[in-house]
Structures are given as structure tokens and as C-alpha cells.
Amino acid sequence: MTLADALRLPSSYEGISKVDIKQQESVIVLAYPKKITSLYTIASRKPNIIMPENNPGVVNEEIRAKLLNHFKEKQHEEQAQGWIDLWKNDFKPWDKGFPCPELEDAFEKGKIEEGDNGKKTALVPGCGHGYDLVTLANAGYTAVGLDIAPQAPEKFEEYLAQNPLKSSTAKVVVGDFYGNFPESEKQFDLVFDYTFFCAMPPSRRPDWAQRMSELVKKGGNLICLEFPLGKPAETQGPPWGVTEEAYAEILSAVGFKRLERYEPEKVHEIGKGKTMLSKWVRD
Structure with missing residues (x-):
């Protein structure tokens, strides 16, 4: 996001203020009503994202321990319900409140082809509130988000009301990535995986790969945000x-x-030094 982009944000943001300008760097605060949602450092050459302490995307040790304990004894068949329970309790430490900066960066640098005015389709499994669907739709994709939580479509509509699409369409559907879900009979030109691969036990990864091979069109792309590397x-x-x-x-x-x-x-602050982007094609 550039400073110019920030200044064009909708009036639903309670305030946009330049806090400091020095050494060709501007710091701006983007605030939803009653809470700060993100703090960006926008530099002339290499922008980074800084998260304020009260942002839900910042995960402290107490929150991390709570998440680990929640899943510690859960078997494969219990994992899905585990995520649903977290949504029910409104405990979503993975939720950053804004789109993935790495995905935006990839489009800006031409690493990912644009979607040709909705003619190409994209899927985001484990999409949460669906922030990245807006990025994909605005890049010309017909975007579909998938989440196991029944609340996800409503949360996406709330976000969409504050961030209307510039082009194409996007929606969130509820279902199981490994089973049948609305749109599961289709294949997609692009699938974006970010914090979905790392959310499942390693023993489930071969199933993840097999499902990706079924959902990505021949010649289509799988984009993986590899995180957390080094753990x-x-x-x-x-x-x-x-x-x-x-x-x-x-x-x-x-x-x-x-x-x-x-x-x-x-890169999101929590992913610095632990994130790589890989682009794959299905032969």
C-alpha cells in the first residue's frame, strides 16, 4: 500500500493521520471505529508493516500457548471442530484485520498474472474473514474463499461493505477442504495458501497436496506462503x-x-525472516 492508496481509503475509516514524516518515510494510522486495526510504515523503496501491540494479529506467548493447548490432544477428525470452536469463542489470533501484504507485493511485482476481468478463478482455502479475496478480485479474478466456520461468509460481507470491490466478484463458502463444498466440483486457475498448510498436522500434508492437485487446473498455479520457516x-x-x-x-x-x-x-511483522513465497504450476 502506498501513501496515496491510504489517502483514498473509504470514509468508513474513522481517521487517517500522518503521524511522522522524516527521511522520506511516512507513518500513518488506519483506524476502524473504536480500534486501531493496522499501522503501516510506508517507505520510499522498501515498505514494511508494523503491528501495534493491541492489534489482534500480534500473538503473544499467552495467546500462543492457549492455541496450542486447544489442539494438543485433537485427532484428525477433531481438527475441523477445533477451528469452529475457536470461531464460536471469537478467539482468532491468526486474524490480522487486513489483506496479506505478501500477496499484494506479488501482484505489484508481476509475480502473479492478473485475472483477466473475471475470466480466471481463484480459491483461498481457510480464508477466514476473506481479506485476500478482495486483493484477488481487484486483480481481476473471480475469487472464492473457503472456510470451515459458518460465521465466515457474514464476516466477509462486513469487510466487503467497508472495502468494496473495484472489479470482478468474490464470495465465501462454508465447507471442508478435504470433502465436498460449494464450488468443489470446479478447478481453479489459481489457489492461494497462506497459514492453511501450517495449520494442519504434518501427517495430513500428503492429503493436502493431493487435494490441491484436484482443485488446480492443469497449467494453473498454486501460490504458497511458506510460514513459519525455521520452526x-x-x-x-x-x-x-x-x-x-x-x-x-x-x-x-x-x-x-x-x-x-x-x-x-x-511481510507481515510476525513473518519477518520466516516467510518465503513459492509459485507452482500443475503439469
Whole structure:
């Protein structure tokens, strides 16, 4: 996001104020009514995102421990209900309140093709409130978000009311990624995975790869935000630690070829030094 973009935000933001300007850097606060949702540092060459302490996207140790304990004893068949329960209790420490900066960065740099005015389709599994659907729709994709939580579509509509689409369409559907869900009979030109792969136990990863091979069109792309890199594999999740090799092994086995892997310039504060973006094509 540039300073110019920030100044064009809708009036639903309670206030946009330039707090400091020095050394070609502007700091602005974007506030929804009654709470700060995000704090951006917008620099002339390499913008980074800073999260204020009261932002729901900042996960402290107490919150992390609560999340780990919630899933500690849950088996495969209990995982989905575990996430539903967190939504019911409005405990969503993964929710940042704004779109993934790494995805925006990829479009800005031309790393991902745009969606041709809705002719191309995109899927975001585990989409949460659906922030990234707006990014994809505004890049020309007909975007579909999938989440296990029944509250997700309503939350997306609330977000959409504050952030209307510039082009194309987007919606959130409820269902199980590994089973049938609305739109599951389709294949997509692009699937974006961010904090979905790392949310499941490592033993489930081959199933994840197989499902991706079913959902991505032949010649289509899978975009993976590899996070958290460097976390020991034996450490309890979610998020579970990931490695470059873990993605390569299971995706190559189901017909994906990696086209590119790089460290994004724009990274969420919690992902600094622990995030890479990889782009795959289904052969």
C-alpha cells in the first residue's frame, strides 16, 4: 500500500493521520471505529508493516500457548471442530484485520498474472474473514474463499461493505477442504495458501497436496506462503513448522513443478525472516 492508496481509503475509516514524516518515510494510522486495526510504515523503496501491540494479529506467548493447548490432544477428525470452536469463542489470533501484504507485493511485482476481468478463478482455502479475496478480485479474478466456520461468509460481507470491490466478484463458502463444498466440483486457475498448510498436522500434508492437485487446473498455479520457516518440525502446532523440502516433496509427487521461490519485500511483522513465497504450476 502506498501513501496515496491510504489517502483514498473509504470514509468508513474513522481517521487517517500522518503521524511522522522524516527521511522520506511516512507513518500513518488506519483506524476502524473504536480500534486501531493496522499501522503501516510506508517507505520510499522498501515498505514494511508494523503491528501495534493491541492489534489482534500480534500473538503473544499467552495467546500462543492457549492455541496450542486447544489442539494438543485433537485427532484428525477433531481438527475441523477445533477451528469452529475457536470461531464460536471469537478467539482468532491468526486474524490480522487486513489483506496479506505478501500477496499484494506479488501482484505489484508481476509475480502473479492478473485475472483477466473475471475470466480466471481463484480459491483461498481457510480464508477466514476473506481479506485476500478482495486483493484477488481487484486483480481481476473471480475469487472464492473457503472456510470451515459458518460465521465466515457474514464476516466477509462486513469487510466487503467497508472495502468494496473495484472489479470482478468474490464470495465465501462454508465447507471442508478435504470433502465436498460449494464450488468443489470446479478447478481453479489459481489457489492461494497462506497459514492453511501450517495449520494442519504434518501427517495430513500428503492429503493436502493431493487435494490441491484436484482443485488446480492443469497449467494453473498454486501460490504458497511458506510460514513459519525455521520452526523445528517436532514443535507442537499450529502453526506447524514448514520447510522448503516439505513442500517440494509432496507437491512434486502429485504433478506440481516449482517456478519460483523468493522472499517478499512486504511481510507481515510476525513473518519477518520466516516467510518465503513459492509459485507452482500443475503439469
